[in-house]
Amino acid sequence: MHNDDRAGAASDPGGPERYDFGRPAALSREHTRALAGAFDVFARQWAIQLTSKTRLRAHIAVERVTLETYDEYVATVPPTTTLVVCAAEGSDDRGIVEFPLHTALSWIVKMLGGDGSSRVDARGLTAVEQALLRSLMDETLGHLRGALGALLPHEFTVSTVQYNAAFAQVASAQDLIVVARFSMRFADRTETASVALPAMPLLERLSHTASAPDAVADPALVRRHVEDTPVELTLRLAPRGMKPSEVLTLAVGDVIPLPHGQDRPLDLAVGDQVVAAAAVGANGARLACVVTSSPLSHSLAEETK
Template identity: 75%
Template structure:
């Protein structure tokens, strides 16, 4: 009897597992591979810059590495954070874009001590930051945000600025509880301890900019466009004789009527040069009342044609 009941329960579980799961296209379950790769590269570059900034400003040995980039609801993100932590809120006055830079509160207090010249190795007890301490943290985060803006480029609004400092993500509520955020998690190895930091960005505007930038062809990837730009750039064309080296004393002794012999043979064409680079040979001619030159030899056009795809 027990065996029959066990088999029946197993069949029920298999049937439940086999049922299709609804997929909400308005709320994708994960980032696409292309988006994940692009964001991971940008956040990885930011991590290196952030580590150098902390080493210079907070006088602490720092190694920061990106752990992962994920797509989560704001509630899911808040659930992964400590009850009390440092939340630096960033906002853009011209749009609804928001961002959070989060790191442990004891680490923030430790950075402040280091920035003020202290050398304590023990982590301070967590507490709310004073007005002066908040100003120091915001000043530090101004540079951090600049590094983030450099790494993400057009994905981050240029007007995004550092704002208030809070200690509980549930009260911060930069977006709705069920709104999606892109979360980058970092491991911070500071001196002899390892901490965790996060950056959260609203997913909708970020992914829209990411899709737009991915679909826009890069100018550098179009050889024909590069060639056209080169061909339309003005250059200075010079018709010249073969140069001759002389001593400074010969130049200083020059007087009216002196004759200088040149190394250029009388029957040899002149050099046509662009920026000291000889591109053709030419003879002196005329075009109406103006002097002109007649190109007598040039291998440049043929060599460029052979290089063209």
């Protein structure tokens, strides 16, 4: 049986699961669902972090979560890649956050103020570049600990940066690891990434968590996740309706009067929801808007009392 078949069976809770007699260990459906949900939270937080740090619009999604041997994992990872090896103090267990080397270099270029839009040739990182990457990944591991909660040691931190999974020897060839694979989209470029964690301690903690009574959902935590979700703001004039025949006859130089008075503020909207009124302003050499009133501020203030 091929790895892809096993991965597809494990990630599809509605389909039949194939049994691998050569390696009977597999994630249960409940464990797969719980881990996929946790890694999905991590993917969203990681995308927000990369968007703010690298000024590149990032979209990260979980593709699948599987149980593999370290040897099987090494076979699926590119020969040269970025392997951020993570470890917990006082423990031999180590994990990996893996992504393409040229992607790591493009992040560093953007963090240093460069363009970073073109593909950067893969090469080893300098000492300064490694320091920048370690700082970025320390924050990423914080998001991973927050998403997985008690499943990860609290002190899980960056240990080293490697470029070849076989030489890194993070685990023995037949040691089982939980592997979460992600798709990463930056503008028109799509990359892959993975997180590999030692299976035995992770699944043991997961079993203890699953057997414990369900905790009451924390409204503050839910609110914080909602508040951290990126949204697009639109500054707009009052719309004007036009007939299709009028639109089709438009030509260069035509002037379209708008039903928006010069002294009327513009609408600041999220989707179709107007959240504030604003006036046009400037911030240095860039256009900006100055919020003049917000009907939501009073209702939010009442909620937080």
